[in-house]
Every structure is written in C-alpha cells, then in structure tokens.
Amino acid sequence: MDSADLRIFEAVARLGGMNRAAAELNTVQSNVTARIRLLEERLGAPLFDRHSRGVELTAAGRRLLPYATRVGRLLAEARRAVEDNGVPKGPLDIGSLETTAAVRLPPVLAAYAARYPEVDLVLNTGTSAEMIERVLARKLEAAFVCGPVDHPELVQEPVFEEELVLVTAPSIRRLDALPRGDDLKIVVLRAGCSYRQKLEDILARRGIVGLRRLEFGTIDGIIGCVMAGLGVTLLPLSVVESASRAGKLAYHPLPANEGRVETAFVRRRDAFVSTALAAFLDCARAGQVATADAAD
Amino acid sequence: MDSADLRIFEAVARLGGMNRAAAELNTVQSNVTARIRLLEERLGAPLFDRHSRGVELTAAGRRLLPYATRVGRLLAEARRAVEDNGVPKGPLDIGSLETTAAVRLPPVLAAYAARYPEVDLVLNTGTSAEMIERVLARKLEAAFVCGPVDHPELVQEPVFEEELVLVTAPSIRRLDALPRGDDLKIVVLRAGCSYRQKLEDILARRGIVGLRRLEFGTIDGIIGCVMAGLGVTLLPLSVVESASRAGKLAYHPLPANEGRVETAFVRRRDAFVSTALAAFLDCARAGQVATADAAD
DNA sequence: TGAAGCCATCGTCTTTAATGATGGCCTGAG
DNA sequence: CTCAGGCCATCATTAAAGACGATGGCTTCA
Numbered sequence: 001m002d003s004a005d006l007r008i009f010e011a012v013a014r015l016g017g018m019n020r021a022a023a024e025l026n027t028v029q030s031n032v033t034a035r036i037r038l039l040e041e042r043l044g045a046p047l048f049d050r051h052s053r054g055v056e057l058t059a060a061g062r063r064l065l066p067y068a069t070r071v072g073r074l075l076a077e078a079r080r081a082v083e084d085n086g087v088p089k090g091p092l093d094i095g096s097l098e099t100t101a102a103v104r105l106p107p108v109l110a111a112y113a114a115r116y117p118e119v120d121l122v123l124n125t126g127t128s129a130e131m132i133e134r135v136l137a138r139k140l141e142a143a144f145v146c147g148p149v150d151h152p153e154l155v156q157e158p159v160f161e162e163e164l165v166l167v168t169a170p171s172i173r174r175l176d177a178l179p180r181g182d183d184l185k186i187v188v189l190r191a192g193c194s195y196r197q198k199l200e201d202i203l204a205r206r207g208i209v210g211l212r213r214l215e216f217g218t219i220d221g222i223i224g225c226v227m228a229g230l231g232v233t234l235l236p237l238s239v240v241e242s243a244s245r246a247g248k249l250a251y252h253p254l255p256a257n258e259g260r261v262e263t264a265f266v267r268r269r270d271a272f273v274s275t276a277l278a279a280f281l282d283c284a285r286a287g288q289v290a291t292a293d294a295a296d
Numbered sequence: 297m298d299s300a301d302l303r304i305f306e307a308v309a310r311l312g313g314m315n316r317a318a319a320e321l322n323t324v325q326s327n328v329t330a331r332i333r334l335l336e337e338r339l340g341a342p343l344f345d346r347h348s349r350g351v352e353l354t355a356a357g358r359r360l361l362p363y364a365t366r367v368g369r370l371l372a373e374a375r376r377a378v379e380d381n382g383v384p385k386g387p388l389d390i391g392s393l394e395t396t397a398a399v400r401l402p403p404v405l406a407a408y409a410a411r412y413p414e415v416d417l418v419l420n421t422g423t424s425a426e427m428i429e430r431v432l433a434r435k436l437e438a439a440f441v442c443g444p445v446d447h448p449e450l451v452q453e454p455v456f457e458e459e460l461v462l463v464t465a466p467s468i469r470r471l472d473a474l475p476r477g478d479d480l481k482i483v484v485l486r487a488g489c490s491y492r493q494k495l496e497d498i499l500a501r502r503g504i505v506g507l508r509r510l511e512f513g514t515i516d517g518i519i520g521c522v523m524a525g526l527g528v529t530l531l532p533l534s535v536v537e538s539a540s541r542a543g544k545l546a547y548h549p550l551p552a553n554e555g556r557v558e559t560a561f562v563r564r565r566d567a568f569v570s571t572a573l574a575a576f577l578d579c580a581r582a583g584q585v586a587t588a589d590a591a592d
Numbered sequence: 593t594g595a596a597g598c599c600a601t602c603g604t605c606t607t608t609a610a611t612g613a614t615g616g617c618c619t620g621a622g
Numbered sequence: 623c624t625c626a627g628g629c630c631a632t633c634a635t636t637a638a639a640g641a642c643g644a645t646g647g648c649t650t651c652a
Contacts, residue, residue, distance in 0.1 A: 001371055003299035018599065031641050033600060043378050052598060052649035060378050067374030071367060075297060078363030082339050082356050314630065327610050329631065348618035348629055 003075055005039045006068035008032055009047065013065050017054035073138075077272045088276035089118035095131035095143030096123060098189055100263050102219050103238045104160050105144070108287040112280055119276045128194045135266055141277050144284075146194045147264030159284050160263040162236040164195070165251040166202070169229035172250050175206060178232065185212045185231035187222050199234040202258055223249065299371055301335045302364035304328055305343065309361050313350035369434075373568045384572035385414035391427035391439030392419060394485055396559050398515050399534045400456050401440070404583040408576055415572045424490045431562060437573050440580075442490045443560030455580050456559040458532040460491070461547040462498070465525035468546050471502060474528065481508045481527035483518050495530040498554055519545065 011021040012032060022029040040047050047061035057065065084090075096105060101123060113121065124131075124140060131143035136153060149156045166175065178184055186203070188196040196213075203211065214231055216222045219239065226233050227248050243249045253259060265284060267273070307317040308328060318325040336343050343357035353361065380386075392401060397419060409417065420427075420436060427439035432449060445452045462471065474480055482499070484492040492509075499507065510527055512518045515535065522529050523544050539545045549555060561580060563569070 001375060003367065003371075006374075017597095019597075027640095028642055029599075030601080030643075035640080037600085043375070045378055045381075050599060054598070060381070063377045063380070064374055067370060067377060071299065071370050071374070074363060074367050074370065075299075078302075078360055078367070079297060079339070081359045081363060082341055084359070085341075085356070313628095315628080323609095324611055325630075326612075326632080331609080333631085346630060350629065 001042060003071050005035060006071050008035050009039060010068040010072060012036060012055060013057055013061060081272055084275050086275050088116040088279040090276060091120045092276040092280060093122045093124060093140045095134055095140040096125050097128060097144055097146060098125045098219060099236055099239060100144045101125050103236055108283050112283045116279060135268060142265055142267035144263050144265055147262045149264055149266050153269055154266045155269045156264040156266045158262045159265045162261050162263060164234050164259045164261055165237045165253050167226050167233045167235050167240050167249055167251050169227060170247055170250045175252050185214045187214045187225050187231040187233040190215045190217060195234045297338060299367050301331060302367050304331050305335060306364040306368060308332060308351060309353055309357060377568055380571050382571050384412040384575040386572060387416045388572045388576060389418045389420060389436045391430055391436040392421050393424060393440055393442060394421045394515060395532055395535060396440045397421050399532055400583065404579050408579045412575060431564060438561055438563035440559050440561055443558045445560055445562050449565055450562045451565045452560040452562045454558045455561045458557050458559060460530050460555045460557055461533045461549050463522050463529045463531050463536050463545055463547050465522060466543055466546045471548055481510045483510045483521050483527040483529040486511045486513060491530045
C-alpha cells in the first residue's frame with residue numbers, strides 16, 4: 001500500500017465511481033480499475049461494492065478512507081514544511097471578528113505587511129462560529145475569535161482583551177433614559193454576530209426585551225445609525241472612544257462580568273504552523289503589548 | 297513525493313548513510329542514491345549533506361523527517377484498520393500497575409481470554425511512569441496507571457477506585473504503636489513504584505521520617521515481609537483484606553484525601569483503537585461495575 | 593430496443609525503478 | 623606514505639510497474 005494507491009482510492013470513494021475518478025486524476029478508467037483491484041488484493045479485502053451506477057465503499061473501505069485523506073493531507077503538509085525555510089512567505093489565510101479587525105488589527109497588519117512583503121495575507125471576517133468552523137475545516141490557518149474557546153481540536157491563545165460598552169446617541173445620558181418600545185432598535189453587525197446575543201442578554205437583564213433588530217454590514221454603518229438615535233449597540237470601548245470624545249456618541253460601561261471579553265487566537269492543534277503564521281502571531285503579541293503599555 | 301520515497305528517506309536519515317539504508321531496505325546503494333536525488337530534485341531542496349562518513353540531514357531534511365515517520369505510522373495503522381473487521385484478534389499489549397494486575401485484572405483477563413481466544417494478550421507491569429512512557433512510545437496500546445493523568449497526547453478513563461491502607465504486622469493495633477528508628481522499614485515493590493513516594497509522604501505527615509527501604513519484586517514478597525513484622529507498606533485494601541481477616545496482617549485506613557486513588561486506563565489520543573482494545577475496555581468496565589455492585 | 597453509463601479485461605507500450613559494475617573521495621591503519 | 627576499506631555518484635542494462643486504448647458485458651432509462 002502506497003500513498004499513490006490511497007490517492008486513487010480516495011478519489012474513487014469520494015466521486016463514487018472509477019470513471020469519474022479517472023477523469024479527475026487525469027488518467028484512464030482501466031488504470032484506476034486495475035490499481036484498485038491490486039490494492040484490494042494486497043490488503044486482502046474488497047474495498048468497493050461494484051454496481052451498475054458506480055461503486056460504493058464496503059466496511060473495509062470505510063475503515064480505510066479516513067487514513068487515505070489523512071495521508072494525503074500529511075504529504076501536502078510535508079511539502080509545505082520543506083518549502084518553509086524560515087522566511088515568512090506564501091499564502092496566509094487568517095480569520096477575524098469584524099470588530100477585532102477594525103480595532104486591533106490595523107497596526108498589526110500594517111507592521112506585518114511591511115516586514116514580510118512576501119506573504120500573501122488574506123483576512124477573512126465573520127462571526128466566531130463561522131471562523132471556528134473554517135479553522136476546523138482547514139480553510140483558515142488561524143483566527144481571532146471571541147474567547148475562551150474550548151475545543152479538543154483547537155489550541156487558543158488569548159491576545160486581546162476588550163471592554164464592551166453599550167453605545168447610544170449622545171443625548172442618552174443614562175440607560176434609564178433609553179426610550180422603550182418601537183422607538184429603540186438594537187443595531188448589530190449581522191445575524192449570527194457574537195455580540196448580538198450578548199447585547200440582547202444584557203438588555204434583558206435590565207428589563208428591556210422584544211426590541212427590533214437592525215443589521216448592518218459595516219461597523220461604520222452601525223455607528224452612524226446609533227449616532228442618529230436609531231438604536232443601541234454593543235461595541236468595544238476602543239471602537240467608540242474617539243467618537244464619544246467628539247460628542248457624537250455616548251457609551252455606558254458594563255460591569256466586568258458582562259463587559260469583559262477576551263479575544264483569542266485559535267488554530268488547529270494538529271496543523272502545521274508555518275513561519276508566516278508564527279511571525280504573524282509574534283506581531284499580534286507585540287500589538288497586544290503595545291496596547292497594554294498604552295493603557296498603563 | 298510518495299510514501300515510498302519517504303520510507304527510503306527515513307531509513308537514510310535514521311541510519312546516517314545510503315549504504316546502510318540500502319542494506320536495511322533490501323536493495324542496492326545506487327538505487328537509494330538515485331531516489332534520494334530524485335526526491336531532492338522534486339522538492340527543490342537538498343535533504344542531506346554528503347560527506348565521506350555518510351550523510352547528515354540538512355535543515356530541510358530535518359523539517360521533512362517527522363512527516364516521513366508519521367506517514368509511515370499512518371500507513372501501518374491503516375493496514376491494521378482494514379484488517380480489523382470487528383472481531384477482536386491479533387496482538388494486544390496492555391500495561392498495568394502490579395497491584396492493579398494482582399487485584400483487579402484477574403477476573404477481567406479471565407473473562408477476556410475466554411471470550412476472545414484469538415487475541416494474543418500481553419500484560420506488562422511496572423510503575424505508572426514506565427507505563428505512560430511506553431504508551432507514549434506506542435509500545436503499549438493502553439495501560440492501567442495511577443490516575444488522574446493529564447497529558448495532551450493521552451486520553452484517560454477512570455476504571456477502578458482503590459482505597460489504600462497502611463499495612464503492618466497484626467500486632468500493631470494503632471499507628472502510634474509503630475516502632476521508630478531502625479526497627480521499622482518501609483517495604484515497597486521496587487524503586488520508582490508509584491506508592492513509594494506516597495507512603496513516605498503519609499508517614500512523614502505523621503512524623504515518621506528517614507526510614508530504611510526494603511524492595512521486593514512481588515506483592516507476595518511484600519506481604520510476607522510485613523507479616524513478619526519487618527516493616528510497613530501501603531497497599532490497596534482489597535489486596536490485604538483476606539490476609540487481615542485471617543489475622544496475619546493489620547491494616548490502618550487512611551483519610552480519603554490520602555487513601556483514595558483512582559486507576560485510570562490511558563491510551564494515546566491519536567492511536568488507532570483496535571476492536572481487541574475496545575473489547576478489552578468493555579471487559580474492564582464490566583469488571584468495574586461488578587466490583588462496585590459487590591461493594592454495595 | 594437501443595443509447596448511455598458503468599466496470600472488467602487484455603495486449604501493448606511507456607515510464608519508472610532496481611541492479612551491478614565502476615570510479616572518485618576521504619579516513620585511518622600499517 | 624600508501625593502501626585497504628568505507629562512503630557516495632554515475633551509468634548502462636534489465637526488470638517491473640503503470641498507463642493506455644480498445645473491447646465487451648452489464649444495467650438502467652428513455
């Protein structure tokens with residue numbers, strides 16, 4: 001048994017047929033057939049049931065399939081490991097919460113891009129759940145998400161700490177003064193946003209329930225909307241601090257148990273840590289230190 | 297790059313030379329040389345530095361090596377997974393503490409051996425540290441050790457709970473009555489035994505320190521020695537209960553925080569769980585239930 | 593009933609790998 | 623100093639493995 005055998009096997013299993021696998025593998029059907037037959041012979045067990053519509057995995061085939069994919073992944077990773085000679089370069093796909101991307105990452109990204117011009121960094125934003133899913137699916141090397149994350153396949157490292165505040169129009173001095181009923185909407189980034197549920201919980205604990213929602217695609221949209229008195233939102237203090245100083249917004253601190261959230265950098269436990277990623281993490285840590293220093 | 301390439305690469309790296317690798321792989325040196333050269337060409341990086349005494353890994357080679365071994369292991373595991381058709385059979389290497397082997401395992405082993413005659417079970421005894429090391433080195437599929445175990449590479453499952461007691465000659469009714477000084481020895485299974493440190497700690501907390509040690513290779517040896525009044529030892533209650541009833545020994549219960557230890561069944565997180573092992577774990581759990589029932 | 597899609601088989605051909613002999617290089621013993 | 627014994631590189635040759643294309647049998651669906 002050989003990795004090449006497993007590659008063919010995997011394609012046949014995934015595509016459900018030898019013809020289709022042959023097409024994908026840029027070879028002919030007879031070759032696929034022969035190699036599968038040989039593999040079955042060597043393993044001493046049939047891997048597929050043949051029928052007229054194609055083939056189907058047998059029990060033995062189902063046991064083999066996960067190994068075929070794992071071996072394939074490992075070989076690809078090995079190649080990357082050999083090519084990664086310690087100088088960050090190549091593609092680097094990172095995920096992030098939109099707020100983190102807006103508040104924390106600009107200096108990090110700027111420093112990183114300047115220092116490692118050979119890296120093609122792609123930043124991908126979305127909710128924590130989306131980002132975690134993509135990291136697990138190996139679509140992203142790592143992501144900034146709302147921590148703490150407890151998943152056996154992931155390792156996390158806390159990198160930023162945010163203080164979330166309620167944000168309202170500047171005329172609202174105290175939360176009591178919030179208008180009730182249809183006049184007030186909660187404004188969130190979009191469905192599934194990590195902060196949405198949190199905001200609803202926070203308001204609910206203060207007896208404010210059943211609010212309408214307004215969804216935006218950008219943080220600027222949200223801020224504009226809140227400035228205009230259309231609603232209330234929940235954002236990191238650092239996002240709204242300057243707008244607040246300018247008198248355009250008011251923010252309302254929350255107790256630590258509600259307002260403190262940490263942002264964690266998560267990645268698959270078993271995935272290769274490229275030099276590009278390691279360097280990025282260094283930059284992110286440096287950004288964190290700088291922030292902490294500034295706060296002192 | 298292919299698993300066959302990696303197999304050759306791994307042998308060359310491990311043996312430090314192409315001639316030696318060729319001998320191990322049952323082929324000729326020129327073949328090894330050619331394939332390594334081809335592999336280097338395809339990867340675009342030299343993997344070995346050649347010199348007159350043999351070869352040495354380059355940085356790129358060092359990055360590749362762990363993948364070579366992992367791919368090799370994965371293929372071997374894949375073969376086993378295909379062959380394992382759900383009927384427990386083949387070799388099964390288990391580790392255990394000696395006390396667990398003596399007290400808990402006999403019924404489990406008997407039931408297992410009777411039920412699955414096709415399994416070649418090998419029981420390996422030693423200290424927790426030894427067993428854990430061997431599980432990590434993949435020399436054992438799993439082991440019974442003194443829990444709880446916290447290691448990222450291992451998964452554990454508590455299976456037995458032991459009550460450890462101090463064991464003395466029958467004439468010793470209370471611990472106060474223990475003779476001090478050279479008259480008393482602590483009797484342990486052997487250096488490195490998990491219970492040794494525990495016993496010393498327990499005695500130290502009662503002001504008994506600096507005792508001589510006496511080491512034995514078997515539990516029977518220890519018991520005989522304690523019966524004869526030569527020393528004190530620490531053993532699971534279940535080991536000494538019958539001897540105590542017969543008036544040959546006295547045992548002295550310990551508070552729960554000192555005397556309760558759990559025995560955990562540990563295995564590598566990433567290792568294949570053979571049907572034989574799964575069935576064994578079932579038997580062990582059944583034994584645990586039986587014990588618990590009997591205790592009620 | 594016939595076209596379309598599927599897999600199995602076979603002989604041929606190409607590519608790849610293995611072999612054994614040779615040569616150059618270095619090292620350490622005599 | 624020299625020579626034997628280890629090492630790796632190279633090359634022509636041979637053996638094996640894999641890929642190919644054509645064919646045929648089977649089932650399904652129109």
